[in-house]
Amino acid sequence: MATAGVQEVLPPSLTSNSPQPPLFDGTTRLYTSYICPFAQRVWITRNYKGLQDKIELVGIDLQNRPAWYKEKVYPENKVPSLEHNGKILGESLDLIKYLDANFEGPSLIPTDPAKEEYGEQVIAHVDTFTKDLFTSLKGDAVQQASPAFDYLENALGKFDDGPFLLGQFSWVDVAYIPFVERFQTVFADVFKHDVTEGRPKLAAWIEVPGNLFLGLWKLH
Numbered sequence: 001m002a003t004a005g006v007q008e009v010l011p012p013s014l015t016s017n018s019p020q021p022p023l024f025d026g027t028t029r030l031y032t033s034y035i036c037p038f039a040q041r042v043w044i045t046r047n048y049k050g051l052q053d054k055i056e057l058v059g060i061d062l063q064n065r066p067a068w069y070k071e072k073v074y075p076e077n078k079v080p081s082l083e084h085n086g087k088i089l090g091e092s093l094d095l096i097k098y099l100d101a102n103f104e105g106p107s108l109i110p111t112d113p114a115k116e117e118y119g120e121q122v123i124a125h126v127d128t129f130t131k132d133l134f135t136s137l138k139g140d141a142v143q144q145a146s147p148a149f150d151y152l153e154n155a156l157g158k159f160d161d162g163p164f165l166l167g168q169f170s171w172v173d174v175a176y177i178p179f180v181e182r183f184q185t186v187f188a189d190v191f192k193h194d195v196t197e198g199r200p201k202l203a204a205w206i207e208v209p210g211n212l213f214l215g216l217w218k219l220h
């Protein structure tokens with residue numbers, strides 16, 4: 001894995017006062033917020049594939065967004081977005097696949113049809129998963145979040161050729177890990193609850209990608 005242990009100096013996040021970087025000058029840019037879990041999916045993909053020198057990070061301060069971002073770059077006004085080949089593309093899950101298909105580096109999409117199919121199924125669940133976790137915070141969080149974490153524990157048992165959701169590391173792990181890492185921290189800090197307790201596969205899974213990738217967004 002190309003990126004373990006590499007610490008990148010992150011460019012400062014641009015604010016409403018910041019001039020717009022050149023657009024469509026041939027540079028590939030990932031417009032991002034370093035703390036956004038959706039954007040982190042694409043950031044992980046970029047780094048896993050070893051594309052740090054090919055894709056420039058442009059940090060955006062979401063609390064004090066530059067007007068040019070919505071007006072000139074990405075009308076949806078969200079991060080992440082990717083500037084590539086004269087176009088701006090969005091949506092984190094689409095961008096993982098786009099980077100995988102259009103750039104060099106190890107692939108994140110398995111070729112085994114059984115893994116491909118199961119991957120699509122687990123990806124189709126990710127929005128429900130994150131919604132359920134956010135909703136749980138409004139009630140008895142530990143109890144209400146339990147089925148979501150059980151879902152992952154169960155999914156992790158499907159392939160046994162590695163600790164990841166499809167056995168081998170894939171885009172499915174990338175889709176989940178920024179959210180799981182966050183909720184694990186919130187549950188530990190706020191509710192004094194370890195979400196990996198009684199979930200050995202989840203514990204092993206969090207440890208591996210966690211060690212590999214958490215450094216990406218804990219540097220600033």
Ligand SMILES: N[C@@H](CCC(=O)N[C@@H](CS)C(=O)NCC(=O)O)C(=O)O
Pocket residue numbers: 033035036037038039062077078079080090091092093
């Ligand atoms: N479905 C989008 C969601 C992206 C998203 O909601 N990003 C948040 C930051 S974490 C954002 O840009 N929010 C700004 C806004 O909604 O105005 C994706 O997967 O890329």
